[in-house]
Amino acid sequence: MRGLNGKVAVVAGAAPGNIGGATAVRLAEEGMLVVAADLREATAQAVADEITASGGTAVGRGFDISDEQSYQALIEFTVERFGGLHGLFNVAADLSPQTIGRDTDVISEPVEVWQRTIDVTLTGYMYGIRHALPIMIKQGSGSIVNTMSSSVWMGEPEHVAYQAAKSGLVGLTRHTATLGGKHGVRTNLLSPGVILTETAIRSTTEEFREQIMASVRAPRLGRPEDIAAMVAFLFSDDGAYVNGQSLLVDGGANFT
Template identity: 40%
Template sequence: MGRVQGKVAVVTGGASGIGLATAQVLAKEGAKVVIADFNQKGAEEAAQEIVSQGGEAIGIFLDASKEESIKETIEKTVEKYGTVNILFNNVGLTNLKKDLDVLNLDLDEWDRLMDVNLKSVLIGCKYAIPHMIEAGGGSIINTASMAAFASDAIRTAYGASKAAVVHLTKYVATQYGMHNIRCNAVAPGLILTPAAKNNLSPELQKTFMRYNALPYHGEPEDIANTVLFLASDEVKFLTGQTIEVEGGHYLGNPTIPDFRAMSGMKSN
């Protein structure tokens, strides 16, 4: 308990999934949490749940595609709690119907994903960093993705946007480290959020599992605990890094499961 005691944390996309789990973990460990989400009702309900358990939190509206809305999120945080110590840039979109291969992707969708997945991270940093400097430092954590490191048949814009998040993380870390501001990223693999469970059939989940090094899929709490680690002072000498939280899915030669099957070896 108390790993981020008394710190003020902004969690974008905090009404559900990874963001919600992270907001809950940060609050449990002593942070005052601002849950910012397009789903304002969900954000407020999440905050109320934290308060009912003895934590401190508020839920507010955020449209991550608009600079003014991101600016207002930081301003409301400072107005309520006095500063910003932790920023978790977690909002992200994907669209399997429009974000296709290079020849067929929707260019308007490319622009939309770059705005929400990448530009919102930049803008969040832009408005939070001055307050972190004034407070004597802070920790920024950005949600990247394993799509930043491994290409796919579709989701071209998504992968490109997340790769840019990885490199933007390094730039922020380099430019503001002397102000005691750390900036790191977390790259989830398949995480069984409620949305993932609803959209991935059991058969498809088994297909993903076949290529994991570990015999299970990730849960939102796995990312939340990684964010907590990066937000805490326990890692005060770690910055500019992206931690891959993906169950070993991308570790080995992709033919390993096939060779195991051919040789009769047990897979996981």
Template identity: 50%
Template sequence: MRGLKDKTIVVAGGATGIGAATAERLAEEGARVLVGDLNLGGAEATTARIAAAGGTAVPTAFDLADEGSVRALFERAVGEFGGVDGLFNVGADLSPGTIGRDGDLLEMDAAIWRRTFEVNLIGYAHTCRAAIPLLLEGGGGAIVNTSSLAAFVGEPLRPAYAASKAGINTLTRHVASRWGKEGIRCNGLSPGMVLSETGLATMSEEFKATVLAGIRSARLGRPSDLASAAAFLLSDDAEWINGQTWSIDGGGALRD
């Protein structure tokens, strides 16, 4: 892909799954990657794999729910690499104590909604806010936000999660509309069922078969499927794509 070599990309949530796969793909394309995550051990493992493959990456601990921690993440990127050229937002609170308690409205716990929005949506607003001045200093850049199929389909459960992801789509359009003329592109990815290490531990074969039956592809998703799309949107090859949220879901959601 054009335009990734020697660029600095912050991966906000790069310890495992889609984030780790994207960090590795970006490094393969020649980018310098700052791998941030609440799970520092996972971020260190990601950067170790990148280094072993000949790439350049630095791990750092950060918390999407903490504005000061977000600022420190970008300060670290500037300190290590001299600036920031792109941001991939992929972190979310998927813990059993949060998403596992995200029931229907009659079971609603307002604390779960607040926590979900604090991490999944307000956290992304903080990372975008920290990245935009740095991107402008460099003459422009790209942001890719991770949304979800949940933002587009009605589910009987997880309304807080779905609403937070719908908010990310709005945030993506806002950034593209406000700073697009100044050289900033902001797009989103909406994954379907992706077989990451976390998901594999919790999904039964019956559940995976049910999901597979509902899509138009012959397999479920892999983190690498999202990594290739994210790398493309962060590259110069996607120079004329802005304000879009792409469904990367094996044909699960057919929408215009």
């Protein structure tokens, strides 16, 4: 991808085997200086170690996306360490059993599950944008990518908080695209379909994956590297005229 070498990226939600981890690796392969950030610093550092072992430049950093001061400190650390910020990828989500496992329907949803999901997946993304956007506007360039989910378009009978939080990212993304666009800062939204992360492989059966495969207009299910490639494109000069868009990356499972 053109225009990535030497630029600085934050991946907010980077752990081995997931979309964020794969994206951090891909961005480093393209020559970006990467801050891999995750709730658990050890997992973020594992991604950074993988990158540096391959000759790239990366640091791992622990942070809590639901805490504005923590996210602000992450952005400030990045700028102090590398001298700028050119790409922000918001991909963190609370997929723990106590949250996503209790995210039911609108009738029976526990309020604390609803609030926790909104705090992480919507408000947390806003925190990152709030502190990254002024830096990007001042330098006259930058790209922000938020992560939605194809489940929003499907209208699943459960996971109401997850779908509501992810849906809210449409408005947040378009607002940010409008605010930053004239200053050279683009903001876009990726909606992955079923992606075979390590967590997805562990938590689904072969039968389930075969059922999903039947609905996908592709010869395989998605991999974290598929999303990583799209982030690299949207960060790059090759994606310079893409702004405010919601892009499905699901192998053709949904036509919208």
